Amino acid sequence: MIRSVLIGTGSALPARRVSNAELAAQVDTTDEWIVERTGIRFRHIAGEGETTATLARDAALAALSAAGVTAQDIDLIVLATATPDNTFPATATKVQAMLGIDDCVAFDVAAVCSGFLYAVQVADSMLRSGVQRRALVIGAETFSRILDWEDRTTCVLFGDGAGAIVLEARDTPDDATDARARGILATRLHADGRHNELLYVDGGPSTTGTVGKLRMKGREVFRHAVVNLAAVMEEALAAAGLPTDAVDWVVPHQANARILDATARKLSLPAEKVVMTVDRHANTSAASVPLALDQAVRDGRVVAGQIVVLEAMGGGFTWGAAVLRI
Structure with a gap:
């Protein structure tokens, strides 16, 4: 396929x-x-x-x-x-x-x-x-x-x-569990607009005619993030037909080290399998996941043949995950 x-x-x-x-x-x-x-x-x-x-x-x-x-x-x-x-x-x-x-x-x-x-x-x-x-x-x-x-x-x-x-x-081979099946094996996306007011920008062309500034209710965002990220990662792995222990690396959205730690614990993932760059780059929104992935590739941690899960959650709320074999 x-x-x-x-x-x-x-x-x-x-x-x-x-x-x-x-x-x-x-x-x-x-x-x-x-x-x-x-x-x-x-x-x-x-x-x-x-x-x-x-x-x-x-x-x-x-x-x-x-x-x-x-x-x-x-x-x-x-x-x-x-x-x-x-x-x-x-x-x-x-x-x-x-x-x-x-x-x-x-x-x-x-x-x-x-x-x-x-x-x-x-x-x-x-x-x-x-x-x-x-x-x-x-x-x-x-x-x-x-x-x-x-x-x-x-x-x-x-x-x-x-x-x-x-x-x-x-x-590539149809069977996602085949080691020769490189590429994106499964993706899952979600959105729930009922939570717009928890993370948003208070401006826009159609409302204020200005760019606006970012506003966030951090405690509520944290709570939703841990639950949603763990769930969507499990969902994407199930779609790919892979167990959690098949994962070599998780490359998450770099929002907050505590969110990354809590999500890993919820999934029973060892911390050493989670790529973390938030200490160096902070939260770079849509740039966060590809920036962290590139750092892990250039550091020699992520290499060909490995199973990698990308996952993120952001304002909207929107969230999603992708499973790929490098």
Whole structure:
């Protein structure tokens, strides 16, 4: 059967790295408070000339290089972001132009922190249809530009960055448990709009005519995240016909170290199987999962043949998981 096989990963971070101590000089917080409650020690903040599109371009170029293909080999770009360069056109089309691709399908997906998982399923469906052959799937954000820097409960949590993968349609064995069956084995997505008020931005073109600022009720988000992430991971593994102990790595959305720990415990997963980069990058929303995946690949932890689960939850609420064999 045709599956979408991951053939390359890449990531990009803004030049400026901001420590907790630097933030503590600006807002009423401390390094100890941030680390204890979130596990975050650093985050990268976009500077002049750095935008969601430029970060996405740099991550895409790194992924193309790792895949050993050129930009001209790409016929689909799906870019997940909640912080586009413009209301329109889609940031994906700006990345397309930056890469020098004259014509390909290019569009954005908006599902906040789950955006990359949504983008993966969309790209996977399109590749398996046989119409496109290679896709760039990107998660990129400049969340620093929608933060209220006077709200110490939210401004310390987020950072900017981008991650990208290259997927290629290939014929693989039907049985997902066959070690030769590489690629995306199963995906599951969910949304529940009844919880909009727990994590949202208080602006938009149709309501206030402004970009707005991020607002969050952290305790409620934490509670939903642990339950939803554990459930959707189990659901995706069941769809792939794989037990939890078949998983080599979980690459979760990097929102909060305590959420990652609690989710692992709920699934009886050893902590050493969970990729964690939240300490270095903070919460980069849709960029979080591909950024963490690329770091794990480049560190030599995630290698060919392994079973990897990607999972995330974000505002909406939206949440999802994908199971793939690298």
